[in-house]
Amino acid sequence: MSDGCAFDLCDGSGFRYDLASNTAFDCRCRAQRVAHAKARNLSAVIPRRYRDVSFDRPPVTDIEPRIVTATRRFASAIDDQLDHGRGLWFMGPVGTGKTTLAMLVSKAASDAGRSVAIYSLPRLLNEIRDTHRAERSHVDLLDRLTAVDLLHIDDVGAQRTTDWVLEELYSIVNGRYEDQRSVVITTNILDRDELCAQITARTVSRLTEMCDELPLVGHDHRMDLRTA
Numbered sequence: 620m621s622d623g624c625a626f627d628l629c630d631g632s633g634f635r636y637d638l639a640s641n642t643a644f645d646c647r648c649r650a651q652r653v654a655h656a657k658a659r660n661l662s663a664v665i666p667r668r669y670r671d672v673s674f675d676r677p678p679v680t681d682i683e684p685r686i687v688t689a690t691r692r693f694a695s696a697i698d699d700q701l702d703h704g705r706g707l708w709f710m711g712p713v714g715t716g717k718t719t720l721a722m723l724v725s726k727a728a729s730d731a732g733r734s735v736a737i738y739s740l741p742r743l744l745n746e747i748r749d750t751h752r753a754e755r756s757h758v759d760l761l762d763r764l765t766a767v768d769l770l771h772i773d774d775v776g777a778q779r780t781t782d783w784v785l786e787e788l789y790s791i792v793n794g795r796y797e798d799q800r801s802v803v804i805t806t807n808i809l810d811r812d813e814l815c816a817q818i819t820a821r822t823v824s825r826l827t828e829m830c831d832e833l834p835l836v837g838h839d840h841r842m843d844l845r846t847a
């Protein structure tokens with residue numbers, strides 16, 4: 620986030636001053652500043668492949684309209700959704716547009732000045748594992764993952780992992796669940812029992828309550844690109 624005030628109200632300090640009474644009060648941008656500070660060093664960039672996605676262009680215009688409409692409705696009310704801890708869960712076979720749609724949601728959140736962290740689950744688990752020797756930075760990472768306005772986890776269930784790491788994932792999801800903070804997830808595991816076996820039933824249960832499920836169907840559209 621830049622140093623200036625997103626609302627052009629303060630001098631960039633996050634505080635405003637009432638000259639008459641000589642008192643300081645919080646600027647509207649201050650909550651954002653706090654959120655961004657908590658999100659520091661988390662991965663917040665939209666990957667290059669998805670940077671230019673838009674609701675108005677293919678491939679999004681080629682995806683099942685009912686699902687796109689639900690995604691668009693969510694994205695256009697993003698502040699309200701994040702304030703209520705609501706999330707989306709895109710599920711479907713490989714190459715059906717799950718990550719594309721999820722990135723549109725992350726983009727909307729980030730354009731609205733909200734803090735976002737974007738990870739594939741394997742990468743998130745690696746980062747958690749990498750910090751576990753340094754107690755401080757480990758706790759710090761988990762705190763930041765709990766505090767961001769939107770946690771976008773891509774490819775949930777893509778990789779089997781250890782019980783210890785699953786416990787960490789559970790604690791992040793549970794922390795967000797308790798604080799009513801939004802998550803957006805994608806998975807191509809359609810069988811609930813299989814997903815529970817991969818990431819534990821307790822984690823799946825919380826995600827189910829936090830998210831609206833948006834099922835995608837169809838074939839792998841990456842193959843279209845080859846035949847075109």
Ligand SMILES: Nc1ncnc2c1ncn2[C@@H]1O[C@H](COP(=O)(O)OP(=O)(O)OP(=O)(O)O)[C@@H](O)[C@H]1O
Binds near residue numbers: 682
């Ligand atoms: N309905 C569609 N019509 C045309 N192209 C599509 C459609 N859905 C996705 N694509 C294209 O297919 C590719 C894969 O899309 P995306 O990464 O969103 O899929 P995914 O569902 O996340 O796949 P995976 O499960 O492998 O992660 C992209 O190049 C995307 O532009």
Ligand SMILES: [Mg+2]
Binds near residue numbers: 717719773805
């Ligand atoms: Mg994907």
Ligand SMILES: [Zn+2]
Binds near residue numbers: 625626646
């Ligand atoms: Zn301000």
